[in-house]
Amino acid sequence: MTAASSHARHLAEASRLANEIRLSVEQVSYAHSANPGQAPLFTLEATSFQARPGEIVAILGPNASGKSTLLRLISGALAPLSGRILLDGFVTHSLTPRTRAQRIAVVQQESTLLFPARAWEFVLQGRHSHGRSLRFESEDDVLIAKNALAQVGAADLSDRWMDQISGGEKQRIILARALAQQPLLLLLDEPTLHLDIAAQVGLLDALRRLAAENRYTVVVVTHELNLAAEYADQIVLMQRGRCLRVGPPSSIYQRELLEQVFQTPLSVELGSSGRPRVTVLSGTQ
């Protein structure tokens, strides 16, 4: 085989991988009831969407629309009532916790610690699923953790205590731990909830860059209309346990639709970035 043909094959393989569907949510539904036999308190109706490597998907909707439930289903923590969720062809719920953690990283709303830990200890936790239970971190693990800290711009926070850094810094460390898992799929539940505007933009910029560089598929749950419009390639619009529409921001951001979902008067225009911008018209009827 010549070097040229090998190179061509390599390129073909790379482009095949890039266009491959990584995450496939197929007609997934869920019902939650307090006691078995009782009528369900919450239901999620059949939802489907697909995502490729490097793509950012935002699950958007008001409170109690089923966003977080959908995220937990994707993470494999919950089993769907019907339908299935495939990550590179594997059903996420059927994977063992260890294999799942090697492929899916979840960034929760906040992370509480019982005893103080330094940022680097926290980031090294992301390497847990890549080793045996009773082993010591290898040089590779340390390198990966350092790299993860650098990728979120937090290399200088490495030796700081987790309870002595700001909310935005903490969120970056939590993201670094998720990166240290070297996942295929990165799931974030309201990552910007407790952050100020600068930290929100910083986090999402980092996320967009990381998704492009590392070919992560990113799924973010949010109710921030403008951040979703700015950063997502695809929007999954949810309301009261129903997936209303899936598509690029331009097809989702229509005034009537959003007004109906978010129950508030608003206006939609095209922003300077070419993405839709939403203004909430409070107090005007």
Place this chain on the structure above:
Amino acid sequence: MRPLTLRRLLLQCLILIVILFFVVIVALKFGAVPVSLYALGRDLLRVIFGQSSQISTDYGLIILNIRLPRILLGIIVGASLSVAGTSFQALLRNPLADPFVLGVSSGASLGAILALIAEPHLALSPVFSALLTPLGAFLGAAATIAAVYFLGRHEGQIDSTTLLLGGVITGSFLSAIIMFLMSTLTGSLRGITFWLMGDLSTPLQKSVYWFLGIGFFVAAGAIYTTASDLNLLLAGEKEAMHLGVDVPRVRLVVYIAASFLTGLAVSVSGVVGYVGLIVPHIMRFIFGSDHRTLLPTAAIGGAIAVVVADTLARTVVAPTEVPVGAVTAVIGAPLFIYLLRKRLT
């Protein structure tokens, strides 16, 4: 970034083992027959290296047959309670958890006492009847921690205040039952007082030491295999699961092994409180909260604490002996209050 290495772990344990060795020598010295510290150190090394025949016979009897077994018992009891406390703290995500505070020790004593009462009626072979008390203590411990766990669980989350209160109430309820048994039963008063107060003075058969030693290493070893999982469990069960921890399996292993360790300690020493609370905190303060370090250092630290407490119990008002549980409670309860206040502020 300074991740834990095997070398550092072994070094930390070695330092504590050396401290334990000297504590044991000092503990051996106190008693009616005076013996020089040097001779004790030399002879203790001989015992450790299996050359006990070379020990001079005039005081060898006292050292080998009276003082050393009691210290050995203190080591096993202290290590067991301390490892159990460390595990309960991680499992229940509560820094104030401890076999005594959670009522698990009382549950174990009640189990042991019921086993003692039942034993004459069961006509078991000697081997089984010797194991009946530890078994009763284990079942009592396991049932209590399960009850306290469910008491403290609210809408799928463990509420730490409810959990502690549930433990304290359960403990006092079980103590009341023990009191009740104590006033209705005659003849076995001595045994029951022993379980109420915590005491290491009862001599045991040699085979029991083997059972205790092997039991400790099996249970503590099982917990140690989950050490890095416990580190992640501290952040919550959901988060631990997303990081790759098989939460139900870890919970089951640690729950059974920690109950077993509590039952083991209680069946031979009664209720020695606060060791499992205070020692892990001291070790966490010195060595950090990584369970790969914390579990072994807490084990050795717990051994040191109980040997010291028992030496105090034997000597403060000599020739009268105080129950060791009273000593650990006098020191432990104020420290508990301190930790509680610190947490609330």
